[in-house]
Amino acid sequence: MIARAAIAALLLACAAAATAADPVPPSGESAAGMSALDMRLTELRCLVCQNQTIADSNADLADDLRREVRALALAGKSDDDIKAYLVARYGDFVLYKPPLKPITWMLWFGPFALLAGGGAIWWVVLRRRALSTTTSATNANPAGELRARKLLDGEDDVAV
Template sequence: MRAWLAALLLCLAGAVSAAIQPLEFRDAEEEARFRALTAELRCVMCQNQSLADSDAQIARDLRLQVLELMREGRSDEEIKAYLVARYSDFVLYRPPVQPRTWLLWFGPALVLLAGLVVVTVVVRRRAAAAPATPPAEDEQEW
């Protein structure tokens, strides 16, 4: 029984240390490129975290994959294209402007414009419904 418990604890300790162990870079240039690239990519599991900021296991796997692709000699654009092919434009923090992403890019402006139109219509209706002549001085408003 103790042997099984010791084996289980040893396996858990190995898994935890593997998850915490930082990546090793060849030089400062590779590290800077890696950090810049992972900051531009979104974790596919998290709501709004970059690949660099996420603690999810898939983010760790993707960081390792990005580093591996960098070491294969691929450019940043090739790495992004590879990830977009697998995970769609969602993986990019700044997806390209194309017909299928117009709502993403222009949706907030359309909502703001619609809000301005609604406010303008409401203000004009209230102004038209208000009495045109001010009350006499001796009359009370209430």
């Protein structure tokens, strides 16, 4: 009984180790070609997941894109040709690092513009607050100031 359980556990461990192994590259690809392909796949965004590369995504579209990139690479296309093909088909959004051109200026410079605008608004608010506290202290109501002095001096005949 114990021997059967030990054999079953050993077979289960072997099966788990086999599934955790790296996948065998498809026929016709070397390990160097596979690493170059992985580099290409990490530069492309999954259009379904949007925050994952097509190498990391489990979406069906990402699987199709991986096969398509692999087929283009095996056909002898360069990285630039593959990127140009995908950009023509899906737009600049497919690239994790979109090119700097007028249509993407807001994407590249928008965060800095928002930060500068927020800093300018913050500076104006603080400046106005500082000016309002100094002007309110110097432009106090003269009648109220006279009444306050009389109260502080202890005069009892101040009308309320």
